[in-house]
Amino acid sequence: MTQRFLKVAAIQHACTHDRDKNLANTIQGIRSAAKQGAKLVVLQELHTSLYFCQTQNPNLFDLAEPIPGPTTDQLSTIADELNVVITASIFERRAAGLYHNTAVVLDTTKGIVGLYRKMHIPDDPGFHEKYYFTPGDPGFRPINTTIGRLGVQVCWDQWFPESARLMTLAGAELLVYPTAIGWDPADTHEEQQRQLDAWLTIQRAHAIANGIPVISCNRSGFEADSSGNTQGIQFWGNSFIAGSQGEIIKTAPADQCAVLIAKINLSRTEQVRRIWPYLRDRRIDAYNGLSSRYLD
Amino acid sequence: MTQRFLKVAAIQHACTHDRDKNLANTIQGIRSAAKQGAKLVVLQELHTSLYFCQTQNPNLFDLAEPIPGPTTDQLSTIADELNVVITASIFERRAAGLYHNTAVVLDTTKGIVGLYRKMHIPDDPGFHEKYYFTPGDPGFRPINTTIGRLGVQVCWDQWFPESARLMTLAGAELLVYPTAIGWDPADTHEEQQRQLDAWLTIQRAHAIANGIPVISCNRSGFEADSSGNTQGIQFWGNSFIAGSQGEIIKTAPADQCAVLIAKINLSRTEQVRRIWPYLRDRRIDAYNGLSSRYLD
Secondary structure, eight states: OOOOEEEEEEEEOOOOSOHHHHHHHHHHHHHHHHHTTOSEEEEOTTTTSOOGGGSOOGGGGGGOBOSSSHHHHHHHHHHHHHTOEEEEEEEEEEETTEEEEEEEEEEGGGEEEEEEEOOSOOOBTTBOHHHHOOOOSSOSOOEEETTEEEEEOOGGGGGOHHHHHHHHHTTOSEEEEEOOOEEOTTSOHHHHHHHHHHHHHHHHHHHHHHTOOEEEEOOEEEEOOTTSSSOOEEEEOOOEEEOTTSOEEEEOOSSSOEEEEEEEETTHHHHHHHHSOHHHHOOGGGOGGGGSSOOO | OOOOEEEEEEEEOOOOSOHHHHHHHHHHHHHHHHHTTOSEEEEOTTTTSOOGGGSOOGGGGGGOBOSSSHHHHHHHHHHHHHTOEEEEEEEEEEETTEEEEEEEEEEGGGEEEEEEEOOSOOOBTTBOHHHHOOOOSSOSOOEEETTEEEEEOOGGGGGOHHHHHHHHHTTOSEEEEEOOOEEOTTSOHHHHHHHHHHHHHHHHHHHHHHTOOEEEEOOEEEEOOTTSSSOOEEEEOOOEEEOTTSOEEEEOOSSSOEEEEEEEETTHHHHHHHHSOHHHHOOGGGOGGGGSSOOO
8 A cells, every 4th residue: 555644734832912923923833844844734723813712802803804814815825835735723704793713724826725614612711702703604524635635623623523523424634623722720730631631632532533643733822811700821732743543643842832743644544444444333323313412 | 519429340351261250250350349339330341251253153152142141130139239230241142143242231129220232343353243243223322220320332332432422412421331352463562552542542532522431341361263363362451440521540450350440420520511511512503414424
């Protein structure tokens, strides 16, 4: 069997109030990754801004931009120049009063080749996403690129085995999760470690259940809650790249910027699915209940 | 919030050709677990026999028994005597030519309170289960017991997030996996470790995705392949008990018998689901594809 390798990168960094500075940081990371041979570069969720969802403030919708728009224009130019595929994360203004948390794929010379609008929207103290983001409507469709078929999702989606499976059934060759997740400083160290471990474990499990690699890109750094309602968020970094048996290939630190690079073997999917052929044995005659809210 | 604790046990051991000796081993483990206060005792898959599916042999259907039958009778008596709930694993003869891989729940004084017939059936070199076991038909229904609502599945099921989710939606308070999984001695050490790690990871992920504890009970010991087609199976033990954030509470060794006991906190489900409320945010409007074989 011909081996098919792909060098991938995740760009992890802290953000500030300054959009241009954030984007310059991101682009510096993309350049470094490309220089090291990466062909796919995954950016963290909402990489041009602070994680603004800690509070509800109508003025913050000013941060949104159309697609195509300034950020996708700028990143398209970079993708073209460096001959890479970039998954960017945009606070999308689709229409007045209609905003999404959107991942956009920019493919070498081709510009925008597809987008994914975050389907599962969280809403918790410090994460007021249902206020800002309309739930996505294109569903779970992988995006074709010159380097493969990408199952791009966003952050909270990473906790749902359903969407990882749907991307797989639709032909995704790898799963990509831009994300912004961190610790509540009010939690104990033990609770913080359980949460980080759960986050790593469930995403690795998507790789295992589906026999495809996972790239997860998180931000680092502390961001205060301007409302003072919470103690802010210590984003936990730990971006990682896992192979198609869920094995961790590379992990970034918790508290530093990182240009995380790994070579993944896309041919392993064929091998691991021959050993453990879950797609053959799914009981599709018995899964109807998955479309129910609860079976009481 | 009132805390609700439950002491649970998994009985891991090697098996021989001698049914009575295997069952005596199991019962010794149950007695030990009960003495230490366990209220739920989980037995490994097909605990009365060798893992006979390494070869296809029509005579081996002689190992099957009805439910109720000799093994459930014997274990019912023990459950009654020790005032415990036992999940047993039976090669079930349901009718001539109709056999199942079945988990049975025996509840204190009540005898059999429910059964689960393995739904996902593997079939691979050394694991000829599609030959022996008809796919289960009762679907993924938890079983009510005096100590809680058990989401009992069997072995290969443990790789499918779909069934863990369906058990959860139907009200399961914990997931139980009797299993028989091991290493192919022909594999490299690295491959063996990746497989074990994948097995632990995906089951822990079911706990995480659903906010409920997991008990997984595997056999230990080497069993030869009488057909000589493979190098046999080194069952990898590693039975474990994980809490509702997927955190490992206790693990058994790879190569020894073990009466694994842990106290789990069932009230944690309420707490972790308030922090990470996946059931609130599932996109049931977009999950229809899960009932498809493939979305091409």
